[in-house]
Amino acid sequence: MLHxxxxxxxxxxxxxxALWSLIPFAGTIWASLMTExxxxxxxxxxxxxxxxxxxxxxFGIGQVSAVFGGQAxxxxxxxxxxxxxxxxxxxxGTAISILGGYAFGRYRFPFKNTLLFTLLTTRVLPPIAVIIxxxxxxxxxxxVGNPWGLMLVYLTSVVPLLTWVLMGYFGxxxxxxxxxxxxxxxxxxxxxxHVMIPLASPGIAAAFIxxxxxxxxxxxxxxxxxxxxxxxxxxxALLGLSPNMPGFRTVFxxxxxxxxxxxxxxxxxxxxxxRYITGLNLADPLTSQRD
Amino acid sequence: xxxxTIDNVMKTYGDVVAVDSLTLEINNKEFVVLLGPSGxxxxxxxxxxxxxxxxxxxxxxxxxxxxxxxxxxxRDISMVFQSxxxxxxxxxxxxxxxxxxxxxxxxxxxxxxxxxAAGLLRIEALLDRKPHQLSGGQRQRVxxxxxxxxxxxxxxxxxxxxxxxxxxRVDMRVEIKKLxxxxxxxxxxxTHDQVEALTMADRIAVIDGGRLQQYAxxxxxxxxxxxxxxxxFVGSPSMNFxxxxxxxxxxKWRFAGEGLEVSLPEGLLDDPHRSGRSELILGIRxxxxxxxxxxxxxxxxxxTEPVGSDLFVDVTFDGPDTIDPRLFKIRTRPDxxxxxxxxxxxTLPLEHLYFFEPDGRRLWPRDGAA
Amino acid sequence: MAAAGARAVHGRAGxxxxxxxxxxxxxxxxFNVVVIILPLIYxxxxxxxxxxxxxxxxxxxxGKHFAKLLADxxxxxxxxxxxxxxxISVVLSLLIGLGIALVLNEPFxxxxxxxxxxxxxxxxxxxxxxxxxxxxxxxxFGGLNGILAPLGIxxxxxxxxxxxxxxxxxxxxxxxxxxxxxxFFFLAALQTxxxxxxxxxxxxxxxxxxxxxxxxxxxxxYVVLIVLVVVTVEAFRGFDLMxxxxxxxxxxxxxxxxxxxxxxxxxxxxxxxxTAASYLLIGIALILTTTYFxxxxxxxxxxxRVKATAPALAPAVAAEGARV
Ligand SMILES: Nc1ncnc2c1ncn2[C@@H]1O[C@H](COP(=O)(O)OP(=O)(O)OP(=O)(O)O)[C@@H](O)[C@H]1O
Ligand SMILES: [Mg+2]
Numbered sequence: 013m014l015h016x017x018x019x020x021x022x023x024x025x026x027x028x029x030a031l032w033s034l035i036p037f038a039g040t041i042w043a044s045l046m047t048e049x050x051x052x053x054x055x056x057x058x059x060x061x062x063x064x065x066x067x068x069x070x071f072g073i074g075q076v077s078a079v080f081g082g083q084a085x086x087x088x089x090x091x092x093x094x095x096x097x098x099x100x101x102x103x104x105g106t107a108i109s110i111l112g113g114y115a116f117g118r119y120r121f122p123f124k125n126t127l128l129f130t131l132l133t134t135r136v137l138p139p140i141a142v143i144i145x146x147x148x149x150x151x152x153x154x155x156v157g158n159p160w161g162l163m164l165v166y167l168t169s170v171v172p173l174l175t176w177v178l179m180g181y182f183g184x185x186x187x188x189x190x191x192x193x194x195x196x197x198x199x200x201x202x203x204x205x206h207v208m209i210p211l212a213s214p215g216i217a218a219a220f221i222x223x224x225x226x227x228x229x230x231x232x233x234x235x236x237x238x239x240x241x242x243x244x245x246x247x248x249a250l251l252g253l254s255p256n257m258p259g260f261r262t263v264f265x266x267x268x269x270x271x272x273x274x275x276x277x278x279x280x281x282x283x284x285x286x287r288y289i290t291g292l293n294l295a296d297p298l299t300s301q302r303d
Numbered sequence: 304x305x306x307x308t309i310d311n312v313m314k315t316y317g318d319v320v321a322v323d324s325l326t327l328e329i330n331n332k333e334f335v336v337l338l339g340p341s342g343x344x345x346x347x348x349x350x351x352x353x354x355x356x357x358x359x360x361x362x363x364x365x366x367x368x369x370x371x372x373x374x375x376x377x378r379d380i381s382m383v384f385q386s387x388x389x390x391x392x393x394x395x396x397x398x399x400x401x402x403x404x405x406x407x408x409x410x411x412x413x414x415x416x417x418x419x420a421a422g423l424l425r426i427e428a429l430l431d432r433k434p435h436q437l438s439g440g441q442r443q444r445v446x447x448x449x450x451x452x453x454x455x456x457x458x459x460x461x462x463x464x465x466x467x468x469x470x471x472r473v474d475m476r477v478e479i480k481k482l483x484x485x486x487x488x489x490x491x492x493x494t495h496d497q498v499e500a501l502t503m504a505d506r507i508a509v510i511d512g513g514r515l516q517q518y519a520x521x522x523x524x525x526x527x528x529x530x531x532x533x534x535x536f537v538g539s540p541s542m543n544f545x546x547x548x549x550x551x552x553x554x555k556w557r558f559a560g561e562g563l564e565v566s567l568p569e570g571l572l573d574d575p576h577r578s579g580r581s582e583l584i585l586g587i588r589x590x591x592x593x594x595x596x597x598x599x600x601x602x603x604x605x606x607t608e609p610v611g612s613d614l615f616v617d618v619t620f621d622g623p624d625t626i627d628p629r630l631f632k633i634r635t636r637p638d639x640x641x642x643x644x645x646x647x648x649x650t651l652p653l654e655h656l657y658f659f660e661p662d663g664r665r666l667w668p669r670d671g672a673a
Numbered sequence: 674m675a676a677a678g679a680r681a682v683h684g685r686a687g688x689x690x691x692x693x694x695x696x697x698x699x700x701x702x703x704f705n706v707v708v709i710i711l712p713l714i715y716x717x718x719x720x721x722x723x724x725x726x727x728x729x730x731x732x733x734x735x736g737k738h739f740a741k742l743l744a745d746x747x748x749x750x751x752x753x754x755x756x757x758x759x760x761i762s763v764v765l766s767l768l769i770g771l772g773i774a775l776v777l778n779e780p781f782x783x784x785x786x787x788x789x790x791x792x793x794x795x796x797x798x799x800x801x802x803x804x805x806x807x808x809x810x811x812x813x814f815g816g817l818n819g820i821l822a823p824l825g826i827x828x829x830x831x832x833x834x835x836x837x838x839x840x841x842x843x844x845x846x847x848x849x850x851x852x853x854x855x856x857f858f859f860l861a862a863l864q865t866x867x868x869x870x871x872x873x874x875x876x877x878x879x880x881x882x883x884x885x886x887x888x889x890x891x892x893x894x895y896v897v898l899i900v901l902v903v904v905t906v907e908a909f910r911g912f913d914l915m916x917x918x919x920x921x922x923x924x925x926x927x928x929x930x931x932x933x934x935x936x937x938x939x940x941x942x943x944x945x946x947x948t949a950a951s952y953l954l955i956g957i958a959l960i961l962t963t964t965y966f967x968x969x970x971x972x973x974x975x976x977x978r979v980k981a982t983a984p985a986l987a988p989a990v991a992a993e994g995a996r997v
Binding site: 186188189191192193194195196197198199200202206207210211 | 350353354355374375376380381382384385386387388389390391392401402405406449
């Protein structure tokens with residue numbers, strides 16, 4: 013249907029979009045398959061013997077340079093720590109937000125707008141602005157250097173967003189289904205459990221993943237609350253390998269491999285649940301919500 | 304088995320008055336139809352009976368006991384929704400079984416009741432399907448199945464047949480009526496389709512603008528509509544209305560409308576409240592007016608509509624060439640041949656006339672008269 | 674969880690719908706407010722004191738820190754850089770996000786795959802985003818020099834992250850990470866433009882450019898505003914990317930305001946000053962969002978005629994958080 017000239021334009025555009033999105037991945041992956049000696053010759057070169065030794069080193073396999081040994085091990089542990097922190101945050105955050113989103117999306121009640129606004133305004137706060145009080149308070153509560161403080165902070169930062177997202181999702185489901193469940197003998201929470209949650213499962217899955225990625229990716233709070241401790245998560249651990257970190261000589265290929273490795277779980281989740289995530293009306297559930 | 308009382312119930316949404324001072328007594332095992340145009344408050348009324356909406360004021364009672372404090376799940380009711388509302392993630396079997404599962408019935412009993420409900424509605428073959436694999440009529444049956452699988456004391460139906468085609472609607476009408484006989488429960492049935500109401504109901508409550516207009520048997524509603532609104536709404540095609548005034552000549556009173564003059568029935572003017580006012584609205588059903596005869600008026604044929612068994616003739620008294628004339632419908636024999644513009648005599652038998660006050664109240668036939 | 678809860682509610686049949694909802698929502702909001710507002714109050718208190726870390730002593734100094742901040746050229750400099758970074762990011766995000774959306778809005782084989790690919794940069798953390806762009810712009814082995822130097826376009830070891838250029842590269846990296854979100858907002862909006870309008874415009878012989886400006890743009894202008902707010906808020910309050918990419922360098926050329934606060938805190942242990950600066954940052958962030966909020970409310974009423982049930986800022990504030 014398109015004019016040939018438009019065809020060319022479209023394919024050029026598609027290629028540009030693909031390149032823009034993928035080249036940064038390609039570059040770092042390429043670097044991660046080199047030895048440090050090769051890399052200093054330049055990233056743009058043909059490498060006829062790609063090596064996965066950098067990845068193996070992170071898992072403690074193969075010969076690991078003495079300088080780097082500790083750091084490589086740290087990455088492996090950080091990986092586990094990130095799972096330990098982010099999965100419960102995402103699970104609890106999603107559970108709380110299901111309740112909040114259901115209440116906001118389904119019921120009229122006094123102060124609804126005020127409460128919603130209060131909840132959402134907390135998202136505009138720059139994280140750096142609360143870092144000192146968090147650090148001081150959590151330190152006095154012995155919640156620094158272990159995952160508790162970090163999980164609490166993550167929880168408060170995912171709940172408003174997920175509540176909002178799920179509010180839109182619940183609001184867009186046909187209300188008669190919930191009413192039917194009530195007639196059929198469910199309480200409010202029973203109807204939520206037996207009918208609304210199964211119907212909202214794509215939205216809930218997407219919400220869960222958004223929370224997971226948020227907790228997986230965050231740097232500042234992680235650095236301050238668990239940085240350098242045995243509970244260090246991936247972002248601060250990666251930063252420890254980066255060329256910006258004073259005091260170490262950076263092994264770039266290792267840095268590349270660790271970065272790629274740390275980003276595999278988010279990438280898989282994003283790919284698998286892409287439809288759910290982009291299907292969410294993240295920006296403006298109000299317009300799709302019938303009151 | 305419950306009698307349902309709606310006692311002076313009011314429901315407002317902000318400025319919108321959805322239901323206005325509604326009082327309705329529904330007897331045990333009665334089949335009551337709430338009839339009214341779209342937006343008149345039927346669903347809202349049903350929802351309040353179900354406990355899905357809370358009245359702004361007034362009371363709902365089951366067997367004389369107030370149920371305001373009871374949530375829907377504890378009111379012992381079944382409901383079929385306007386939107387059908389099958390659970391899309393559950394199979395037909397699970398949809399029907401759901402109310403029983405919520406009541407924590409034994410597995411064996413659940414199974415046998417689901418199967419017998421499915422048998423009743425002839426959907427045994429569909430039990431493994433998901434709702435999206437069903438036709439509209441099948442979905443409707445499943446929704447009914449989900450309602451009848453328990454034996455609650457009150458069944459609520461919100462326009463359950465509105466999504467169906469004409470043929471299926473007629474079939475299902477009969478089935479629901481039979482269901483009522485078999486189950487012996489109280490049925491409250493909402494519709495805006497007066498044919499459904501007339502064919503199924505023990506009593507019809509005609510509602511308009513949130514207010515009860517008339518509450519009576521179908522026959523009574525049809526024969527003796529309480530006011531202009533009921534008269535307009537019930538009957539298909541709708542009753543003819545002719546506004547006019549009273550005229551006296553030589554001691555005799557007549558009604559004169561546009562192009563029509565009829566002498567008044569005996570006793571109409573005796574009403575003491577009428578003194579001084581002379582405006583009236585005459586009403587007559589299309590099947591009661593006749594072409595030819597003594598000629599209470601002379602009109603022109605505007606159009607004819609053959610419907611097989613009958614012929615409906617649209618007559619205008621405004622003149623043969625009026626654009627957008629007021630029409631007067633008459634049912635007649637299907638073999639009559641009439642041309643547009645042809646002049647015809649119209650006769651209005653005295654015993655089938657209705658008269659309404661300009662404010663809508665029925666004046667004639669008198670209340671209580673035979 | 675719900676099954677047990679269900680029975681609990683059975684027990685309290687009297688709980689009305691609004692009581693039920695208020696209980697839940699109240700608890701959720703309270704939890705959040707406590708965890709966020711209490712520290713803020715505490716930090717307000719800190720900002721009024723001078724802390725001596727070594728002696729572990731504090732004394733009240735009142736508004737001194739605020740006065741000091743406003744007179745500090747480093748603060749003015751950091752705010753300027755923050756605004757500059759924000760402005761560049763907003764413009765680029767709008768252009769690139771819209772460009773991506775326009776491509777994805779056309780049907781072509783492989784569109785589904787491309788749609789998934791586009792989301793990938795969004796899933797990556799800011800730390801890894803920084804890594805990836807370091808491998809592109811590094812003067813020694815980076816990909817950009819590796820391609821451009823042999824072609825003679827730049828000299829070998831050309832320093833892309835110079836004092837003048839660094840801010841742009843960080844902004845580009847940031848846009849790479851955040852533009853997908855904007856792209857999907859745009860895409861959702863584009864898909865609501867009635868196809869008939871385009872057909873009618875073709876019949877009226879409107880060219881592609883005219884169609885874009887007369888049909889597409891008016892339909893998505895509300896979303897343009899949303900993306901604007903989202904990117905502004907994120908760029909202004911963000912910390913991770915800049916810290917991982919340049920740490921504010923070279924010199925202080927990319928030292929955005931949050932980085933300066935970080936340095937006050939962790940390098941100079943100037944807690945009073947840092948918390949005071951935090952309040953300044955919050956203040957600016959609120960001014961920015963409120964400005965957009967007003968524009969957005971106005972636009973929303975005008976273009977959608979949707980009654981403003983929830984606060985109109987809410988969509989933007991929420992969407993902003995969708996960045997992970
Ligand atoms: N949640 C609500 N908020 C505001 N107004 C409402 C709400 N529900 C119903 N209404 C209004 O109350 C009136 C009655 O609505 P209801 O749904 O009871 O009508 P209905 O008789 O069932 O109509 P229909 O035949 O179209 O289903 C309507 O004017 C409707 O707009
Ligand atoms: Mg209705």
